[in-house]
Amino acid sequence: xxxxxxxxxxxxxxxxxxLKGSGADAEIAICTRVRLARNLDxxxxxxxQEPNQARELTDxxxxxxxxxxxxxxxxxxxxxxxxxxxxxxxxxxxLISRDLANSKKARSVAINQDESVALMVNEEDxxxxxxxxxxxxxxxxxxxxxxxxxxxMQRLPLAWSEEFGFLTSxxxxxxxxxxxxxMLHLPGLVWADEILKAxxxxxxxxxxxxxxxxxxxxxxxxxYQVSNQxxxxxxxxxxxxxxxxxxxxxxxxxxxxxxxxxxGSSRPRTLDRVHRALGTLERAQILSSEEALGxxxxxxxxxxxxxxxxxxxxxxxxxxxxxxxxxxxxFTQERLDPEERxxxxxxxLREVLGCEP
Numbered sequence: 114x115x116x117x118x119x120x121x122x123x124x125x126x127x128x129x130x131x132l133k134g135s136g137a138d139a140e141i142a143i144c145t146r147v148r149l150a151r152n153l154d155x156x157x158x159x160x161x162q163e164p165n166q167a168r169e170l171t172d173x174x175x176x177x178x179x180x181x182x183x184x185x186x187x188x189x190x191x192x193x194x195x196x197x198x199x200x201x202x203x204x205x206x207x208l209i210s211r212d213l214a215n216s217k218k219a220r221s222v223a224i225n226q227d228e229s230v231a232l233m234v235n236e237e238d239x240x241x242x243x244x245x246x247x248x249x250x251x252x253x254x255x256x257x258x259x260x261x262x263x264x265x266m267q268r269l270p271l272a273w274s275e276e277f278g279f280l281t282s283x284x285x286x287x288x289x290x291x292x293x294x295x296m297l298h299l300p301g302l303v304w305a306d307e308i309l310k311a312x313x314x315x316x317x318x319x320x321x322x323x324x325x326x327x328x329x330x331x332x333x334x335x336x337y338q339v340s341n342q343x344x345x346x347x348x349x350x351x352x353x354x355x356x357x358x359x360x361x362x363x364x365x366x367x368x369x370x371x372x373x374x375x376x377g378s379s380r381p382r383t384l385d386r387v388h389r390a391l392g393t394l395e396r397a398q399i400l401s402s403e404e405a406l407g408x409x410x411x412x413x414x415x416x417x418x419x420x421x422x423x424x425x426x427x428x429x430x431x432x433x434x435x436x437x438x439x440x441x442x443x444f445t446q447e448r449l450d451p452e453e454r455x456x457x458x459x460x461x462l463r464e465v466l467g468c469e470p
Contacts (some may be wrong), residue, residue, distance in 0.1 A: 114253070117323040126155075128324055128427075128430050128431055128434050129146040129206050129207075129208075129226075129227070129228035129229075129245075130142070130144065130227055130228050130229035130245040130246070130247055131146070131207050131245050131284075131296065132214050132429055132430040132434060133430075134247065134316075134426050134430055134435065135247045135248060135327045136246065136247040136248015136249065136250050137248045137249045137250060137311060137362050138249040138361075139247060139248040139289070139310060140298075140417045140426075141298055141299070141364045141368070142196045142248055142249035142295055142296070142297055142337070142360065142364055143247075143248075143295075143296040143297065143298055144247055144248070144295070144296045145244065145245070145246045145247075145248065145249060145250045145253075145254045145293070145294070145295050145296075146243055146244065146245050146254065146292075146293070146294050146295075147209075147243070147244045147251075147252055147255050147257075147258040147261055147291065147292075148242065148243045148244075148257070148291070148292040148293075148294070149236075149240075149241070149242045149258055149277065149289075149290050149291055150241055150281045150282075150286045150290040150291075150292075151238060151239060151240040151241075151242070151262075151269075151272075151279060151281075151290060152173070152239045152263070152271070152279075152280055152282065153170070153173075153239050153272060154270040154271070154272050155267060155270060156169075156170045156173075157238060157384050158238075158239075158282045159229070159235055159236065159237055159239060159282055160215045160229040161240060162217060162218065162235075162238070167218040167220070168218075168219040168220040169237055169417070170219075170220040170234075170239060170366075171220060171221055171234055171235050171312065172219075174190050174221075174234050174235075174239065174240065174269065174456075175221055175223075175234065177268045177269055177461075178223050178232070178244050180268060182264070183224045183261070183264050183265075183270075184193075184260050184264055184269075185230045185261060186225055186226065187223035187230070187232065188223065188224055188225075188226075189221055189222075190203075190221060190222050190223070191221050192209070192213065192216075192220050192222060193219060193223055194365070196224065197214075198439050198442060198448075199439075199443070200214040200445060201214060202439045202440060203222065203442055204439070205434065205438075205439055205440055206228060206434070207243075207245070208222060208224055208228060208243075209222050209231070209233055209236075210236055210241075211276060211382035212236060212237065213233050213235075214298055215235045216235075216236075216295055217465070218235065220233075220234055220235040220236065221235070221237060221283070221406075222234065228245070228373070229245045229246070229345055230242070230244055230245070230261065230383050231243045231245075233415050235285055237283060237428065238281055238282050238283055238290075239288070240269075240403060241244045242258065242261060242262065243267070243367065243386070244257050244258040244261065245349070247312075249295060249357070249360060249361070249364065250294060250359070251271070251295070251353045251356055251357040251360075252353060254293070254348060255293065257351075257383075258260050266290065277345070278345065279291070281365065285302070285342075285344065286344050288343050288344040288345030288346060289344045289345075289347065289348065289349050291341070291343060291344055291349055291352055291354065292340050292341060292344070293340060293341055293352055293353060293356045294339060294341075294356075294453060295339050295340075295356065295360045295366070296325075296336060296337070296338055296339045297310070297336070297337050297338075297339060297363060297367070297408065298334075298335055298336055298413065299335050299336075299411075299413045300335040300336055300371075300394055300411065301368075301370035301371040301374055301414075302366065302367055302412050303335045304331075304370075304371055304374060304383070304386065304394040305349070305369060305370045305373070305374060307366075308337075311363060311366060315359060315363065317341055318355075318430070319342045319343050319355075320339055320341060320342060320356070320359055321338075321339070321340050321341070321342045321420065322337055322338070322339055323337070323338045323432070324336070324337065324341070325406075326339070328344060328376060329412070332439030333402070333403055333406045333452060334406030334407060334409060334410040334433065335407075335410045336406075336410075338352060339359070339360055339363065340356070341355060341356055342347040360470075369417070372412070373419060383420075386409050386411055387412065387414060387415035387420050387421060388405070388415075388420075388421070389411075390408040390410075390411035390415075391408075391411075391415070391421060392407075393408050393413055394408050394409070394412065394462055394463070394466060394468055395463065395468040397459045398456065398459050398460075399456055399459055400436075400455055400458045400459040400462065401453045402436060402456050402458070405436040405458055405459075405462060406433065406436065409429055409432055409433050409436065409462075412424065412429060412431065412451070413426065413429050416429065419459040420454050423467070428465065428466060428467075429466075431465060432462055432465045432466055435461060435465060436458055436461075436462060437439055438454055438459040441454055441457060441458055441461065442454070444461070445461065
């Protein structure tokens with residue numbers, strides 16, 4: 114194979130904590146996220162707010178967040194003042210939800226410098242705190258979220274019931290208000306037609322399995338989010354232990370399937386899949402987001418298992434993020450219709466991965 118020329122994005126481009134590519138089992142467990150749902154006493158739940166109430170709540174929270182003493186240095190972004198493209202960039206970076214991006218009411222997000230903490234203000238709940246930790250790191254992510262939560266309780270009147278725990282807009286989040294999820298890259302289970310068996314097994318032990326962008330999204334690029342479903346009646350420590358154990362088993366299952374795909378009669382088909390993906394990335398003139406993620410998934414598999422050379426995981430992670438519609442347009446500084454995006458995406462990925470002929 115010909116030697117690849119690097120076409121790296123500028124040094125200031127970074128992928129954020131969720132695609133950092135480090136930590137335990139990072140070749141399969143991309144990132145761990147702890148999300149805590151919290152509401153404030155004295156304010157209506159978000160779904161029934163009037164516009165003036167939404168403004169009052171957002172201003173109150175932002176003012177409290179800007180007081181000194183929080184364990185994280187946060188920058189507040191007022192989403193109403195942000196154009197649609199920039200809001201979508203935040204969605205693609207997993208810092209805000211699509212619901213928050215598309216909402217018309219007053220709302221904000223507070224983010225730290227390395228994007229390992231993001232606090233959504235006035236989404237489905239008044240506060241949705243997210244802590245990201247690269248790799249399979251449920252304990253570390255929970256400890257960091259716990260410290261931040263305790264700091265918030267010192268400055269905000271959080272809604273709490275002795276009987277039910279934290280009160281949330283949706284009853285399924287009541288109790289701890291905690292969703293602990295791990296983003297997994299599972300091409301082995303997908304290629305071996307065992308992904309349905311894996312997701313059914315997870316659901317039987319009360320885990321939710323969702324796509325790349327959470328609830329209602331597709332599993333693009335063989336990426337799946339696995340999280341707890343139950344919040345009421347379980348402590349945070351129990352939930353952390355449950356998810357850690359279950360995800361560890363899925364990771365081991367993925368490893369076993371990958372080993373099988375690389376042996377015997379399965380190996381030629383696996384090699385063909387990886388090299389077909391590489392050929393597409395090298396030569397395609399038009400690439401949709403979905404096809405690009407599929408090819409990058411296969412190439413990522415090939416790099417991890419030494420089937421192709423000349424690539425590294427950080428470059429693939431950058432390519433993955435830059436292939437997304439908003440990142441593509443922001444990076445190229447062009448506003449593109451869908452057909453133009455597919456053409457520009459193919460060219461950009463060749464440049465980023467050094468695949469230009």
